[in-house]
Amino acid sequence: MQWAPLRQAALGKCPVCRPDYMICRQRVITVAVHGTAGCERFSRAAPTHEKERKHTEVVPFINVYERSMCKVRETLVDIYQEYPDEVEYIFKPSCLPLMRCAGCCSDENFECVPTEWYNVTMQILRMKPHMSQLYVEKTFQQHSRCECRQKKEIKGKQEKKAKRGKGHKRKRKKIRHCEPCTETERRKHLFVQDPQTCKCSCKNTDSRCKTKQLELNERTCRCEKPRR
Structure with a gap:
């Protein structure tokens, strides 16, 4: 041709x-x-x-801003982060999707923190190397409401500066330092503490203990055998 x-x-x-x-x-x-x-x-x-040719999509500012705001969103949380005293076990899955506060605040001195929360119980697989495996129920905290509040370290520095200044007739309110709910680190995960009131409450619930034919000990926050 x-x-x-x-x-x-x-x-x-x-x-x-x-x-x-x-x-x-x-x-x-x-x-x-x-x-x-x-x-x-x-x-x-x-x-x-x-x-x-493909046009690159540009996300509008309002969409970017709304997605980055401080709000409750699904977050993957490591189980060892919630139960650090159980590192000898292997969990499946190793992380869980929990509703937690996350996002950006308009001021760098502020952070996204929870103001309301509740407990949720999830069934996970707990194993020990070269040993048996067992389905266990673990209680985790989920957030239901968030706010942008001043960071603790920034607030502490401002309090120190106010004490050093002269001519201040009004006394600054003392920062509330809550005592731990328990003296032992091994039992720390059994309690939830309100940072505003320092009130301690149990992660376990009475109904959850009853499903195992146990009773909730409000002092230790553990599910224990009923006393006769």
Whole structure:
């Protein structure tokens, strides 16, 4: 097949074909065999570079701002973070989807913190290396409401500066330092403490203990056998 005569003939029949395209030779052959109809069919089958270009999507500012706000959102939390005293076990899954406060605040001196929360019990698989495995129920804290509040370290620095200043007649309110709910670290995970009132409450519930035919000990926050 002679290339030069076919090329000149096809250029007149197929305006889509231009010398600067790498696929021009294939189009010329298509025109020679199928005529102008072949040119149209080939043009539809082989999109040009302009059609192949993809426009990069730009997310509007309002959408970006709303997604980054301080609010309750699903967060993957490591089980060892919630139960650090059970590192000798292997958990499956190793992390859980919990509703937690997260996001950005308008001021760098503020942070996203929970103001309301509740407990949820989940069944997970607990194993020991080279030993048996067991399904256990673990209680985790979930957040239901969030606020942007001043960071504790920033607030502490401001309190110290106020004490050093002179001429202040009003006494600054003392920062509330809550005593731990328990003296032992091993039992720390059994309690939940309100940072505003320092009130301690049990993560375990009486109904959860009853499902195991046990009773909730409100002093130790453990599920124990009923006393006779």
